[in-house]
């Protein structure tokens with residue numbers, strides 16, 4: 495765990511943790527300490543609505559004299575942040591079909607490869623479906639991931655209807671009795687209507703081919719894009735019901751606060767974090783671990 499923290503969340507540290515450390519070590523906190531926390535959260539992409547909610551809760555505790563020292567403020571802030579991230583999750587344990595959504599470049603194909611790798615490491619068999627026919631290089635990119643992770647792959651032909659590829663993939667999945675099916679899709683952010691149509695069509699095909707199987711819809715969100723990512727997640731969620739978020743490129747940002755507004759305002763849980771281009775750079779999301787990394791308290795236990 496500490497290796498993960500050191501290597502991959504280092505940039506987040508430098509921006510948030512350093513600033514918080516001074517406040518958390520103070521013997522006595524003041525109204526200014528809370529204002530400083532508000533500023534840090536906003537700078538870290540936490541978003542105004544979410545930050546306000548957290549600060550209001552902390553202000554109340556401060557006014558009641560419940561928090562007077564930096565260390566108490568740290569605990570109270572961590573509780574608020576963890577609470578923000580803790581929302582009911584659609585259980586994915588029983589799901590064997592994963593449908594990946596997200597704008598171009600947000601990390602879908604990379605995530606597909608990593609997810610396949612994690613299932614294969616658990617002894618499961620896995621089929622990747624290249625339903626992104628919009629970009630010519632996309633199927634080859636997925637093929638390379640299939641090769642690395644030792645997953646099967648189903649590829650259609652250039653410009654073939656994504657739903658037709660999903661159909662072929664379902665057939666291969668059934669024929670080979672594969673455990674897991676992961677469907678990579680195109681990422682162009684079209685009109686909401688087109689997006690809904692395309693995804694609905696793919697979903698219908700799967701439901702017809704594999705009746706009774708639950709489809710787990712995951713949306714990749716680029717952590718580096720800050721509030722833009724929030725707006726995209728909103729569009730996708732309005733078009734298609736998103737079950738979970740995969741926060742990608744967390745290794746490339748000094749912020750990482752966007753996760754709080756997505757969870758809180760859209761009500762979608764974060765399920766995975768992706769932090770690099772390697773096959774193992776993927777982790778199931780853990781709210782407590784994420785928050786204590788941000789606030790630095792996991793560092794102090796080192």
Ligand SMILES: Nc1nc2c(ncn2[C@@H]2O[C@H](COP(=O)(O)OP(=O)(O)O)[C@@H](O)[C@H]2O)c(=O)[nH]1
Nearest residue numbers: 598599600601602603604742743768769770771
């Ligand atoms: N640093 C870093 N790069 C990533 C991560 N995930 C994806 N990428 C890179 O981002 C680019 C776009 O990723 P890709 O999976 O092709 O996105 P897609 O268009 O949504 O399928 C590629 O160059 C990936 O190598 C990540 O977690 N960290």
Ligand SMILES: [Mg+2]
Nearest residue numbers: 602603626632
């Ligand atoms: Mg792709």
